[in-house]
Amino acid sequence: MTIKARWAELLIKGGAEERGISLLKELARSGDSHAALTLLDLAQEDDKQEDIVQLLRECAQKGGTGVFLELADLLSESPGSAGEAEEWYKEALKMNLPGTLNNYGCFLLDQERTEEAEKMLRAAAEEGDALALGNLGKHYFDLDNYTDALTYLTKASENGNSRATAYLARTHMELGNQAEADRWVTISLAQDHAGAHLAHALFLSRFPDQVEHKKESIEGEFKAAVEESPEAHFYYANWLNSMGRKLDAVTEYQKSIAAGEENAYLNIAITLDDLGSKEEAEHYLRAGVESGDPTSAASLARFLADEDRLDEVPAVIREADRLGCPAVEVAELWIMHQNMIDEDDDEEID
Secondary structure (H helix, E strand, C coil): CCHHHHHHHHHHHCCCHHHHHHHHHHHHHCCCHHHHHHHHHHCCCCCCHHHHHHHHHHHHHCCCHHHHHHHHHHHHCCCCCHHHHHHHHHHHHHCCCCCHHHHHHHHHHHCCCHHHHHHHHHHHHHCCCHHHHHHHHHHHHHCCCHHHHHHHHHHHHHCCCCCHHHHHHHHHHHCCCHHHHHHHHHHHHHCCCCCHHHHHHHHHHHCHHHHHHCCCCHHHHHHHHHHHCCCHHHHHHHHHHHCCCHHHHHHHHHHHHHCCCCCHHHHHHHHHHHCCCHHHHHHHHHHHHHCCCHHHHHHHHHHHHHCCCHHHHHHHHHHHHHCCCCHHHHHHHHHHHHHHHHHHHHHHHC
């Protein structure tokens, strides 16, 4: 830390905040990484992110190597800035800044560059990065690769990543390891780890024989989970649906969609169709397609075919193909469409 930066911090602590911040900005723009990072720590929620990004950018361009990773992380969250974010991640990588392999790997996952992301996260994991171990474990969990998920989440927990414990519990659930799942749920709850209530709710709903041995109700845990994380709305909705509470499920699916859960479009559409609300069901299927979900596109094609709107089906099948729907399923959709056309032709002949 330079003498000027130290003086600026003393000014802020002494009540001369405006003078101190002004001095820190001057230092940051001249390439003082410590001054720039101090300003980042002082930034308020109502501060404009573009102003913070510009300050870090100026610092980095003046040789402030210590801000490369923070600049990349902020840019990665800014729409249309992925290219510049990656440039700074690469610069941070050259400087071997701590945390770069993990953060860059997560960025690549968001960009759907899976192979590159896994390579980056594995490199970080090999160095014992607990966050990378957890992120790699969660990545494999999301891919339903529970064997690899278990390996990395276990290592993450052993290396002190408390966020891994809830996913570790959920992985044991998926593998059918009830006793281990129960043990990790208990640990996660006792230490108030992120995702603990959702893991508990899923455990109780997966192993209902345990409910009488637990004080918390399943719904109570789901309600606690949605307070903790928006991710839980989707799972709560699925449980409500399984209980036959379809209207309540629709409400939770809507909250899940608002939170960015792509899979909720299809589930809410199916639920609304079950309720006889075909127009609303179609609305959500189309919304799912617009969000880039190939499963929603395939389901919309089947929905339109069932409604005898065969002329609309080909365009939707092509969209499903474009969005990455498996080739086998796309072929099945074309066969379905052709068979229904043939059936209509036979009826006309009769």
